[in-house]
Amino acid sequence: MKKSLIYSTALKLISPLLWAFAFWIYWRGHNLPGGGFIGGLVAGLNGCLLLIANHQRTTWAGLRPSTWVGLGLTVALMSSLIAPVLGLDFMKGVWVQWPLLPLLGTPMLFDLGVFLLVFGMVLQVFQLLWTQKENS
Amino acid sequence: MTLLEPQWKFLSDSWSMMFVGLIAWIGFFVLAYAHSYFHDSRDRLKFFPAIIAFALAMIGVVTFDDLILLFLAWEATSLISYFLIAFDPESPKARKSALQALVITGSGGLALLAALVLIYQQTGTLSLTVLLSQPELLIESPELPWIAGLVILASFTKSAQFPFHFWLPGAMTAPTPVSSFLHSATMVKAGIYLLYRFEPLLSSWWLFKPALVSVGLGTFAMMSFRSYFQKDLKSVVAFTTAGALGLMTALIGWGTETSLRAVFLFVIAHGLYKASLFFLVGHLDHQTSSKEVGAHYGLRQVWPKSFTVSIFALMAALGAGPFLGFVAKETFLFEFSHFTWVVILGLLFNNFSTCWIALRPYLGEKISHPHSQENFGLLWPVLGLTLTHLALGITISLWSPQFFGSALHLWHGFNLPLATSLVLLLATLWMLKAPVPTSPWSFHESPRFFQLWDGHLSVAKLWTQKTQNGSLTFYLFMVFAGACFLLMTHGSHFSVPSVTQVLGIELLIAIMVLTASVFLMIERRVFPLVLGLSLVGSAASLYFIYFGALDLAMTQLAVEALSLLFFVMVLKKVPHLLDRAKDPRWDSVLGRITRWSTSVLSGGLVFWILWVASSTQHPSQLRQYFAENSLPLGHGANVVNVILVDFRGLDTMGEITVLGIAAIGIWWMISKRTER
Structure with a gap:
């Protein structure tokens, strides 16, 4: 497939915005419409666009998509294990009461895990389809 | 529910403790024997953990009070024996025999599980102690025939009774230490253990006694007879084992105090002498690499130690002199005077076969295998077991009143059982002159079993090929058509809801979705189909936005965008999907009508369900x-x-x-x- 100069140049501008947008959706999710799942989907879309622009790309921030899936699952599990470590029930929300950063708690960490997993999942599937040989 | 909360209670009556002692004692000699038998450290590493796990499982079977635990241990013995029979995984014959044994004992295990469920339903307890102390719980239950039948079935498969006997000779592909432990002394006795355990509860079923006595004696006579015509020394032992198990089954079915006592003694005696016979066959096989009947002769002259030990073991096996086997044999000969001829015939052939193993290889003037040596490492376990046998025989005859409340004597006058024994011994000695027997006819159960098994597998394969053909279209069609069928046949009790107010925006979205759907039905080109699907999803997200479900709408739109992207990728990578619309089979009128009607029907039904669901207000x-x-x-x-x-x-x-x-x-x- 031929590379389009317009497409890749435009993406250089749009892609950082999309990363920020995805993260913003995740961050506002606790109080406003949004959340880790949608954020992860948007981030995954952004990854797909980047992959179309750059054929050879296989890693994101040094990690392959499958690793992102595993990382997301690990983060989600870890966040739910914080409460038992503190002597509370499994998965009970633990919040840090700190006025400067109001959204700091294990449910947010859990949502981050969802975000990472969905991101990795979307990229995994797309990358597999994208890098397949043409005549299969 | 106490069903799945195992009660770690153990039985400690004489029947259980006798088994524990037998397993541990024979197990000790088997381990010693295996130490000399296996040279390869890999074989040892495979054998020892498995056999110890097996012994533990077997001890579980005979001591657990909780029937669920008993069942688990029972299944564990089947499973471990599967691995032990297929000890040499590269031999197809061993794998087949192992599979055959597992299928048969495993199906018996299922019967046992069914029996346990029935017992629990009928009595509310799974404790053997409770069941045995309150026998009326089970005896008066209307399901008693089923429970008894299932328990008997489980025992017959495990103890290789007709018609399930053929797995036992098949299992002889296992190495000798395995066979000597599993297929003579322990695993096959699990069925006997269970029958004896349940005898007081189940014997009130009218068929219990006839079934056990006829099948047991039949198996005894048939297997003893056939053992005489085997070509392989290990098969000879296997058939006599199945025969002996038949005798035990018959004695349990007979159900008198004396016959049960005979079973008790016979289990010990049989375990001890059958393991030592296996050891002897293994010794011959191990030292000369041949276990064919008639391949060995004259070994007396080069193997004096083996000869002495064999004679000793033979005496125990034939139930001579002061051995425990003698006491056991006299007891059941006395008890089975009704069936004297069957028993005598069975015992006769049993004795002949035993001579093939323990006596014939050593007789004769010519010497086979003159260069092979005897191996005392494989002989002293035989000696140990036979000495135990002798010691037990003397002990029991001296102190039996303490054990059984009545005396068992080595000498009780010249009566019919003793005369029978003597005649049997003489006949056996006479038969030593006979040449290698050829079977008057041949039986082949194992190929029949595998015909049945392969047939079963091919039906399963055919069924899978028809229902799981890999076509996504077919799967979706089946799911939707099935759902429609269920709803139409079972959904009639929902009332038809009244028409509620319809908003303009709802109508608008509905028209969008419907237009796109009709387009999807008539369009043939794949790419526009994908776009049409996207349109349906996006229109639905409009509906979510209107009713304030912003999270849902965002997700729906992101998913729509992604699936469009994925679809395009798939079409780009699998271009023949684009040609599919031209496929005459796909495009046939019948196919289109079927798909249309299914989609219209399932769409309509979903609409109806949602309508019903939204019109009923559940607070x-x-x-x-x-x-x-x-x-x-x-x-x-x-x-x-x-x-x-x-x-x-x-x-x-x-x-x-x-x-x-x-x-x-x-x-x-x-x-x-x-x-x-």
């Missing part, structure tokens, strides 16, 4: 709870998100785990399939 307390507690408990104003990550976080955890597993599946499906 939900959850909704109010979540709305009120989202901020104070979950520190979040977005109720949907708080439910997902906090209130129902565990569900989300499960869902993302599934998502991760799906990622692995998709990876395999796409990358591995195209590699082939």
Whole structure:
């Protein structure tokens, strides 16, 4: 497939915005419409666009998509294990009461895990389809 | 429910303790024997852990009070024996025999499980102690015939009774230490253990005694007879084992105090002498690499120690002199005077076969295998077991009143049993002159079994090919058609709801979705079809936005965008999908009508379900709870998100785990399939 100069140049501008947008959706999710799942989907879309622009790309921030899936699952599990470590029930929300950063708690960490997993999942599937040989 | 809470209680009556002692004592000699038998350290590493696990499972079978634990141990013995029979996994014959044994004993295990469920339903307890101390619980239950039948079935499969006997000779592909432990002394006795245990409960079923006595004696006579015509020394032992188990079954079925006592003694005697016969065959096989009947002769002259030990073991096996076997044999000969001829005939052939193993290889003037040596490491376990046999015989005859409340003597006058014994011994000695016997006819159960088994597998394969043909279109059709069928046949009790007010915007969205759907039905080109699907989803998200479900709408739109992207990718990579519309089979009138009617029907039914569901108002307390507690408990104003990550976080955890597993599946499906 031929590379389009317009497409890749435009993406250089749009892609950082999309990363920020995805993260913003995740961050506002606790109080406003949004959340880790949608954020992860948007981030995954952004990854797909980047992959179309750059054929050879296989890693994101040094990690392959499958690793992102595993990382997301690990983060989600870890966040739910914080409460038992503190002597509370499994998965009970633990919040840090700190006025400067109001959204700091294990449910947010859990949502981050969802975000990472969905991101990795979307990229995994797309990358597999994208890098397949043409005549299969 | 106490069903799945195992009660770690153990039985310690004489029947259980006798088995524990037998397993441990024979197990000790088997381990010693195996130490000399296996030279390869890999074989040892495979054998020792498995055999010890097996012995533990077997001790579990005979001591657990809780029937569920008994069942688990029972299944464990079947499973471990599977691995032990297939000890040499590269031999197809061993694998086949192992499979045959597992299928038969495993189906018996299922029968036992069914019996346990019935027992629990009928009596409310699974404790053997309770069942045996209150026998009326089971005896008066209307399901007694079923329970008895299933328990008998389980015992027959495990103890190789007709018509399940053929797995036992097949299992002889296992190495000798395995056979000597599993297929003579322990595993096959599990069925006998169970029958004896349940005898006081089940014997009130009218068929219990006839079934056990006829099948047991039949197996005894048939197997003893056939053992004489075997070509392989290990098969000879296997058939006599199945025969002896038949005799035990018959004695349990007979059910008198004396016959049960005979079983008790016979189990000990048989375990001890059959293991030592196996040891002797293994010794011959190990030292000369031949276990064919008639291949050995004259070994007396080069193997004096083996000869002495064999004579000693033979005496125990024939039930001579002061051995325990003598006491056991006299007891059941006395008890079975009704069936004297069957028993005598069976015993006669049993004795002949035993001579083939323990005596014939050593007689004669010519010497086979003059260069092979005897191996005392494989002989002293035989000596140990036979000495035990002798010691037990003397002990029992001296102190039996303490054990049984009545005396058992080595000498009780010249009576019919003793005369029978003497005649048997003389006949056996006379038969030593006979040449290698050829079977008057041949039996082959094992190929029959595998015909049945292969037939079963091919039916399963055919069924799978027809129902799982790999076509997604077919799967979807079956799912939707099945759902429609169920709803139409079972959904009639829902009342038809009244028409409620319809908003203009709803109507608008409905028209959009319907137009796109009709387009999907008539369009043939694939690419516009994909766009049409996208349109349906996007229109639905409009509906979500209108009713304030912004989270849902955002997700729906993101998913729509992604699936469009994926569809395009798939079409680009699998271009023949684009040609599919031209496929005459796909495009046939019948196919189109079927698909149309299914989609219209299932769409209509979903519409109807939603209509019914939305017109019935169930006051939900959850909704109010979540709305009120989202901020104070979950520190979040977005109720949907708080439910997902906090209130129902565990569900989300499960869902993302599934998502991760799906990622692995998709990876395999796409990358591995195209590699082939």
